[in-house]
Amino acid sequence: MGFTINDSGRLLRDGRQVELIAARPSHTGGNFARTPKVIVMHFTFGGSGRSSADWFRDPNNQGKSSAHVVIDRDGTVLQCVSFEVIAHHAGRSEWKGTVGMNSHSFGIELANWGNLKRGSNGWVSWTGVQIADPEMAVHKNGNPDGSVTPIGWERYREAQIEAAEGVAKAIIAKYGCDEIIGHDDISRGRKWDPGPAFDMGSFRARVLEDMADDGDNTLRVTVAEGLNLRKGPGTSFDVLELLPAGTALRPVERNGSWILVNVLNNAGVARRTGWVHSAFVD
Numbered sequence: 001m002g003f004t005i006n007d008s009g010r011l012l013r014d015g016r017q018v019e020l021i022a023a024r025p026s027h028t029g030g031n032f033a034r035t036p037k038v039i040v041m042h043f044t045f046g047g048s049g050r051s052s053a054d055w056f057r058d059p060n061n062q063g064k065s066s067a068h069v070v071i072d073r074d075g076t077v078l079q080c081v082s083f084e085v086i087a088h089h090a091g092r093s094e095w096k097g098t099v100g101m102n103s104h105s106f107g108i109e110l111a112n113w114g115n116l117k118r119g120s121n122g123w124v125s126w127t128g129v130q131i132a133d134p135e136m137a138v139h140k141n142g143n144p145d146g147s148v149t150p151i152g153w154e155r156y157r158e159a160q161i162e163a164a165e166g167v168a169k170a171i172i173a174k175y176g177c178d179e180i181i182g183h184d185d186i187s188r189g190r191k192w193d194p195g196p197a198f199d200m201g202s203f204r205a206r207v208l209e210d211m212a213d214d215g216d217n218t219l220r221v222t223v224a225e226g227l228n229l230r231k232g233p234g235t236s237f238d239v240l241e242l243l244p245a246g247t248a249l250r251p252v253e254r255n256g257s258w259i260l261v262n263v264l265n266n267a268g269v270a271r272r273t274g275w276v277h278s279a280f281v282d
């Protein structure tokens with residue numbers, strides 16, 4: 001499974017564009033003036049990923065909210081805003097002295113009910129949906145209701161986290177982001193997502209440590225006649241370009257004998273991503 005982002009800011013999964021449920025244009029902020037260096041993680045505080053994506057195009061959405069992608073509990077990824085365009089996912093926010101993080105970050109929403117309420121028979125969402133086996137925890141900034149004893153939080157699913165990892169890696173490969181933070185890090189006291197059920201430490205490790213292995217991890221094209229860079233992991237996918245012998249590549253992830261790579265320019269900076277067959281690099 002591999003995610004990539006094309007030059008229009010569209011997300012591809014194994015070489016195919018993921019489903020687009022486009023946010024209303026008035027719920028977005030035009031093209032980024034500067035490439036964001038930060039990825040912000042969220043929970044939707046809602047049911048299906050599709051229902052949240054639909055909300056981003058709903059004229060009744062007074063907050064005009066949106067996000068670049070919504071990842072459902074089963075790992076399905078829906079794109080709502082191009083990665084070239086500002087999404088309204090952060091609201092009032094500040095990070096390291098920069099205010100208004102919509103203009104400086106990408107937003108990934110995870111379908112999740114977030115903080116739960118005590119029901120007559122266990123924990124329920126704010127809409128009354130029963131949630132079995134929640135994570136019991138206190139939010140690091142204090143719970144939304146001001147309590148400091150553990151409350152229930154819906155757990156995230158591995159398929160969902162795996163997809164989020166792939167999307168975050170694709171964003172980093174394309175745009176060179178170097179930070180992953182929570183909405184609760186940039187809108188403290190106002191937002192509680194992705195919350196304590198999201199293991200930010202291990203997520204960062206999964207995404208960033210893999211990506212940081214450049215240098216000695218760099219591969220080179222070894223075939224004199226050049227090597228096809230493809231849109232997906234297989235010869236059925238379109239050729240993006242012919243990479244000359246000696247081209248430096250940074251591996252992102254493997255899929256069988258195929259490797260998703262960043263193609264590096266002479267300065268060692270990633271200029272595009274694609275798939276190559278592992279037999280022709282070393």
Ligand SMILES: [Zn+2]
Nearest residue numbers: 042043183193
């Ligand atoms: Zn949020």
